[in-house]
Amino acid sequence: xxxxxxxxxxxxxxxxxxxxxxxxxxxxxxxxxxxxxxxxxxxxxxxxxxxxxxxxxxxxxxxxxxxxxxxxxxxxxxxxxxxxxxxxxxxxxxxxxxxxxxxxxxxxxxxxxxxxxxxxxxxxxxxxxxxxxxxxxxxxxxxx
Amino acid sequence: xxxxxxxxxxxxxxxxxxxxxxxxxxxxxxxxxxxxxxxxxxxxxxxxxxxxxxxxxxxxxxxxxxxxxxxxxxxxxxxxxxxxxxxxxxxxxxxxxxxxxxxxxxxxxxxxxxxxxxxxxxxxxxxxxxxxxxxxxxxxxxxx
DNA sequence: ATAAATGCAAAGCATTTGCAGTAAA
DNA sequence: TTTACTGCAAATGCTTTGCATTTAT
Numbered sequence: 424x425x426x427x428x429x430x431x432x433x434x435x436x437x438x439x440x441x442x443x444x445x446x447x448x449x450x451x452x453x454x455x456x457x458x459x460x461x462x463x464x465x466x467x468x469x470x471x472x473x474x475x476x477x478x479x480x481x482x483x484x485x486x487x488x489x490x491x492x493x494x495x496x497x498x499x500x501x502x503x504x505x506x507x508x509x510x511x512x513x514x515x516x517x518x519x520x521x522x523x524x525x526x527x528x529x530x531x532x533x534x535x536x537x538x539x540x541x542x543x544x545x546x547x548x549x550x551x552x553x554x555x556x557x558x559x560x561x562x563x564x565x566x567x
Numbered sequence: 568x569x570x571x572x573x574x575x576x577x578x579x580x581x582x583x584x585x586x587x588x589x590x591x592x593x594x595x596x597x598x599x600x601x602x603x604x605x606x607x608x609x610x611x612x613x614x615x616x617x618x619x620x621x622x623x624x625x626x627x628x629x630x631x632x633x634x635x636x637x638x639x640x641x642x643x644x645x646x647x648x649x650x651x652x653x654x655x656x657x658x659x660x661x662x663x664x665x666x667x668x669x670x671x672x673x674x675x676x677x678x679x680x681x682x683x684x685x686x687x688x689x690x691x692x693x694x695x696x697x698x699x700x701x702x703x704x705x706x707x708x709x710x711x
Numbered sequence: 712a713t714a715a716a717t718g719c720a721a722a723g724c725a726t727t728t729g730c731a732g733t734a735a736a
Numbered sequence: 737t738t739t740a741c742t743g744c745a746a747a748t749g750c751t752t753t754g755c756a757t758t759t760a761t
Contacts, residue, residue, distance in 0.1 A: 545702055
């Protein structure tokens with residue numbers, strides 16, 4: 424991660440923005456690696472500060488932006504209160520529990536069809552589906 | 568709108584919350600009626616204040632929350648910067664221009680399939696698809 | 712009457728920004 | 737050495753809240 428062995432360029436047009444491998448970023452990346460909880464900036468800050476006393480919010484945001492721009496992270500707009508980050512940048516969708524707010528990945532099996540004549544002259548480049556429902560834990564609850 | 572002729576109750580369980588038909592709310596509803604621009608609270612505030620000098624932001628938000636809870640409005644989480652409101656509460660999806668940010672409705676023709684065994688034990692109650700692409704106007708642009 | 716809504720100002724959060732110091736490359 | 741990053745504090749911007757007053761019912 425962060426401009427791997429093939430130094431420079433995270434993807435396409437990098438106008439002089441080669442990322443530096445700072446210990447803070449590595450700590451954030453390590454926390455995010457394989458993480459499927461869709462953490463917010465604060466979640467990340469709290470988790471990483473434990474081992475990285477001096478970590479600041481500005482650094483967390485800075486890193487999140489840099490990694491998102493580099494295509495290593497995906498910024499989710501699912502939660503209206505805050506942005507959440509997903510280290511899985513492959514095409515996938517999400518299940519959101521309307522009771523507890525938990526967000527779970529749906530990595531395959533989803534098919535979306537939008538007839539070309541329905542696109543209102545848009546050139547469609549991608550899509551994202553949010554499924555609303557109740558997670559197993561919340562289904563077992565009496566009320567709510 | 569707002570507890571029509573069949574007085575009281577906007578839908579199900581209304582614990583003593585019958586909405587009042589204030590001129591401010593009617594002005595907001597009138598602005599929203601048939602509006603497909605997915606306006607934000609500020610867009611609404613600006614538009615309605617022209618004719619309603621004394622309108623305040625608190626009232627706009629208050630009304631938006633009340634109408635959303637009453638099921639008359641739908642709050643969109645598409646835009647990470649701010650919440651947007653949609654007077655169309657029927658099941659539909661959205662096209663978002665990645666260049667200019669314009670949001671357009673897709674009211675039919677979309678089919679989404681999530682095999683039951685992929686739902687990870689969730690009880691699915693609904694879904695919303697965001698299509699990303701370029702709107703006609705932006706396709707005609709050279710750069711960007 | 713009375714329960715709810717308005718409007719103002721202050722408060723609350725998430726996120727951004729400016730900048731001087733620090734550290735990758 | 738050069739360019740980017742860190743960390744702090746201040747600033748922004750959207751949304752919420754408290755409260756006294758007004759208003760729909």
